[in-house]
Amino acid sequence: AFHNMSSTQNLQLQSYLQSKDLSSLFSSLFQSITVSKPKDPISFIIDELKRDLETTTSNDITFKHHKKILIVGNQQKMAEKILAALCQALGGPTEESTGSTLSPLAYTTSTHRHKINSRLDALKLQEKGLSPDLVVWCHMSDFDQFLKANQLDDTQYSQSQFTNDNFTQQEILNVFKGGASVVDATNELNVLTVLGRVMHAIIHNNPKAQATKRIAIIGAPGAGCTTHATRVASIFNVPRLEPNNVLAAIANEQQISSDNAPHAASLSAQVRQALDSNQPVSDDLLNKAMLQRMSQEDCRSGYVLDGYPRTKQQTDFIIAKGLAPELIVLLRVTPDVAEARIKGRQIHTETGQVFHEIFAPADSPANLVKRPQDSDEGYIKAALRAYKTDEDSMILELQDSIHEVDAQQNNVQVVQHKVVNACFGEHEDAEKIFVIGAPLSRMMAVAEEIAKSRNLILINGASSTSSTEYERTSQIVKKLRSPQCAKGWVLAEFPTSAEQAELLVQNSIVPTKIVVLNLKSEQAVERAKKTTAQDSIQNDYFHYVTNRDAILNQFRGLLHPEGDKESSDSPSHIATVNAAQLLPKLSQDIACFLEGKRSPLRLIFAGAPASGKGTQCEMIRDKYNLIHLSTGDMLREAVKEQTELGLEAAEYMNKGALVPDRLIEGIVAVRLNMPDCLERGWLLDGFPRTSNQADFLVRTNNCPDAVILLDVPDEVVIGRISGRRTDPVSGNVFHLEYNPPPTDEIAARVVQRSDDTKDKVKVRLSAFHNNLGGILTTFGEQIFRVNGNQKKELVTANIVDFISELKRV
Numbered sequence: 001a002f003h004n005m006s007s008t009q010n011l012q013l014q015s016y017l018q019s020k021d022l023s024s025l026f027s028s029l030f031q032s033i034t035v036s037k038p039k040d041p042i043s044f045i046i047d048e049l050k051r052d053l054e055t056t057t058s059n060d061i062t063f064k065h066h067k068k069i070l071i072v073g074n075q076q077k078m079a080e081k082i083l084a085a086l087c088q089a090l091g092g093p094t095e096e097s098t099g100s101t102l103s104p105l106a107y108t109t110s111t112h113r114h115k116i117n118s119r120l121d122a123l124k125l126q127e128k129g130l131s132p133d134l135v136v137w138c139h140m141s142d143f144d145q146f147l148k149a150n151q152l153d154d155t156q157y158s159q160s161q162f163t164n165d166n167f168t169q170q171e172i173l174n175v176f177k178g179g180a181s182v183v184d185a186t187n188e189l190n191v192l193t194v195l196g197r198v199m200h201a202i203i204h205n206n207p208k209a210q211a212t213k214r215i216a217i218i219g220a221p222g223a224g225c226t227t228h229a230t231r232v233a234s235i236f237n238v239p240r241l242e243p244n245n246v247l248a249a250i251a252n253e254q255q256i257s258s259d260n261a262p263h264a265a266s267l268s269a270q271v272r273q274a275l276d277s278n279q280p281v282s283d284d285l286l287n288k289a290m291l292q293r294m295s296q297e298d299c300r301s302g303y304v305l306d307g308y309p310r311t312k313q314q315t316d317f318i319i320a321k322g323l324a325p326e327l328i329v330l331l332r333v334t335p336d337v338a339e340a341r342i343k344g345r346q347i348h349t350e351t352g353q354v355f356h357e358i359f360a361p362a363d364s365p366a367n368l369v370k371r372p373q374d375s376d377e378g379y380i381k382a383a384l385r386a387y388k389t390d391e392d393s394m395i396l397e398l399q400d401s402i403h404e405v406d407a408q409q410n411n412v413q414v415v416q417h418k419v420v421n422a423c424f425g426e427h428e429d430a431e432k433i434f435v436i437g438a439p440l441s442r443m444m445a446v447a448e449e450i451a452k453s454r455n456l457i458l459i460n461g462a463s464s465t466s467s468t469e470y471e472r473t474s475q476i477v478k479k480l481r482s483p484q485c486a487k488g489w490v491l492a493e494f495p496t497s498a499e500q501a502e503l504l505v506q507n508s509i510v511p512t513k514i515v516v517l518n519l520k521s522e523q524a525v526e527r528a529k530k531t532t533a534q535d536s537i538q539n540d541y542f543h544y545v546t547n548r549d550a551i552l553n554q555f556r557g558l559l560h561p562e563g564d565k566e567s568s569d570s571p572s573h574i575a576t577v578n579a580a581q582l583l584p585k586l587s588q589d590i591a592c593f594l595e596g597k598r599s600p601l602r603l604i605f606a607g608a609p610a611s612g613k614g615t616q617c618e619m620i621r622d623k624y625n626l627i628h629l630s631t632g633d634m635l636r637e638a639v640k641e642q643t644e645l646g647l648e649a650a651e652y653m654n655k656g657a658l659v660p661d662r663l664i665e666g667i668v669a670v671r672l673n674m675p676d677c678l679e680r681g682w683l684l685d686g687f688p689r690t691s692n693q694a695d696f697l698v699r700t701n702n703c704p705d706a707v708i709l710l711d712v713p714d715e716v717v718i719g720r721i722s723g724r725r726t727d728p729v730s731g732n733v734f735h736l737e738y739n740p741p742p743t744d745e746i747a748a749r750v751v752q753r754s755d756d757t758k759d760k761v762k763v764r765l766s767a768f769h770n771n772l773g774g775i776l777t778t779f780g781e782q783i784f785r786v787n788g789n790q791k792k793e794l795v796t797a798n799i800v801d802f803i804s805e806l807k808r809v
Contacts, residue, residue: 461494691774
């Protein structure tokens with residue numbers, strides 16, 4: 001029994017015996033224990049293999065069937081370690097491999113190693129009757145991970161070399177894999193795990209030694225292992241193996257193997273005896289029980305280990321037996337959180353299912369009990385300390401297979417999604433973006449831009465042809481779970497219904513960000529007139545409006561798991577964007593959202609002379625803290641600062657000539673990209689005046705959020721301008737009707753500007769109308785018309801209401 005104890009148990013026993021002055025009686029025993037347990041994990045595995053080979057009685061389980069072993073792939077260091085261990089364990093050749101530096105293709109028989117550098121080399125060996133019995137595929141499929149694993153950089157080994165070597169190695173594998181057992185160690189970093197699986201394949205002559213879905217969910221008591229292991233087992237449709245349940249089943253003779261019934265019956269008796277004694281089951285007995293359970297038929301395609309392994313001895317055992325999990329999800333919680341969860345834990349007496357009275361309550365209180373130890377604070381603290389000691393030693397051996405998950409949150413569903421995604425190999429920092437929206441809102445164009453700019457995989461949700469919601473969603477889930485999507489993806493035009501969204505959540509497909517492209521119904525209808533969707537647009541838009549909130553509600557609680565409500569001061573996980581914008585501006589706003597920033601407000605004020613642009617610009621500037629920019633001010637500032645463009649513009653201004661468009665456009669572009677405009681946003685007054693200037697803003701990615709057009713009838717404009725008078729003494733401007741001079745003296749001296757006559761005003765109005773068409777064509781759906789022929793306060797109120805809606809969207 002002492003030999004089967006863990007190292008921690010040995011130390012505890014020695015300490016106890018010393019306290020009773022009995023340690024000298026057992027000194028030779030402790031010495032034998034120390035000698036019999038190799039410190040080197042690989043040596044331990046080799047010893048296990050030799051022992052299994054010596055003790056096996058089955059005629060078809062013998063090393064005779066595996067004298068020829070091929071190790072192929074780009075994992076050089078792992079291949080060398082496995083080859084050396086095989087030679088040591090199986091008595092093969094020990095001379096150095098002659099494989100190439102970056103593509104070690106090692107092949108061993110009982111007396112020779114061979115260098116295999118190409119498909120031709122493989123075919124020659126095949127012709128000689130030297131095809132391998134077992135192929136070990138040590139391969140890294142990701143270029144960046146390959147460089148990291150082999151401590152290289154892209155100057156030493158290029159992407160093209162990696163691709164070419166992959167092709168060569170795959171060709172060699174294809175030559176032999178049809179007639180050999182295969183241990184598939186793709187992307188496996190832990191040499192002990194791979195070596196254990198190789199040993200398992202050798203011992204059992206397993207013709208299907210490819211990797212199964214073997215997952216372990218471990219963590220401190222109270223971390224939620226059982227809750228999340230149950231969920232993962234359900235997702236992958238494999239059994240969940242929890243040590244206490246396994247022991248109970250074996251004690252009741254429910255898991256006796258038909259292949260070796262006498263041994264299983266003996267094990268059942270040992271387990272019953274241990275359980276009846278009310279003492280902790282030794283690691284040795286638990287390991288045997290777990291091994292028998294993992295050997296059952298229903299575990300062939302995989303299993304989920306619930307809270308196992310938990311000690312170093314358990315870890316060494318499953319590695320040596322080739323049953324180490326491909327992935328170990330380590331649930332991280334602080335001791336105070338773990339203690340609180342344990343104290344609230346409830347067990348269903350019939351199903352064994354674990355609930356929590358606060359965080360995961362049962363539907364009914366019937367048949368729920370609390371275990372006595374779950375209320376014993378001293379017991380809980382001791383259990384947490386003991387786990388921490390065992391975890392530290394276990395992690396050292398399995399660290400390459402461990403994926404840590406922050407399980408602190410009390411929202412069980414959120415942690416479940418993290419665990420499931422880890423089991424599918426998803427990167428922890430993967431960006432997962434939904435792009436949904438109104439019909440004809442250019443969802444695919446936006447999604448393509450996001451995928452391209454952020455190096456993500458694009459999935460077109462509208463491409464599915466399945467008739468049912470379930471089938472369509474299943475197809476999407478399968479695509480998103482593919483290896484190429486592990487680093488992140490963009491899903492466009494899906495989900496389109498609450499049912500689809502719910503099915504995605506059930507499969508733990510939860511986005512990190514959602515982009516909603518919104519259009520008003522009249523905008524969608526107008527766009528539909530230019531397409532074949534005109535007949536269905538009303539129904540499609542109604543479907544979008546009625547499903548949008550229901551879809552978002554499926555994800556809101558998962559995107560804000562700890563009650564983190566969306567704030568108007570900071571970007572949330574969901575952005576509803578105005579899809580009526582030009583695509584460059586739309587892309588800019590979405591990029592800001594994805595980077596966690598607010599896109600500053602950018603407005604253009606347009607209107608005829610004397611339509612009130614200056615007055616409204618001042619009101620809106622002050623309310624929203626925008627930078628107010630007029631063409632004249634920008635020209636004068638550029639001249640004053642003596643910029644290159646300003647000096648050139650000054651030459652025209654000094655001659656009384658018009659400044660060319662190219663200079664005005666250049667000065668505007670420079671000003672719009674200054675830090676204050678980029679941070680606070682801007683308001684353009686008097687620019688653009690022509691279609692060429694409007695197109696320039698689009699070309700330079702300076703599109704506005706909206707163009708506010710002040711509509712004032714021509715006759716009103718003529719009256720406003722022709723009635724305008726200037727006091728040459730004070731410089732004040734009056735109007736004969738709306739704001740007359742306050743005294744007769746001032747009235748007698750005011751004058752009319754030469755270009756304020758009715759005839760001159762009509763010429764200016766004609767030029768305005770001629771150019772307005774081009775501006776309307778460029779900015780189209782972004783135009784907001786407001787009645788400028790009303791009190792200025794009402795005009796401002798109309799503009800503020802529009803901007804409020806714009807900012808909300």
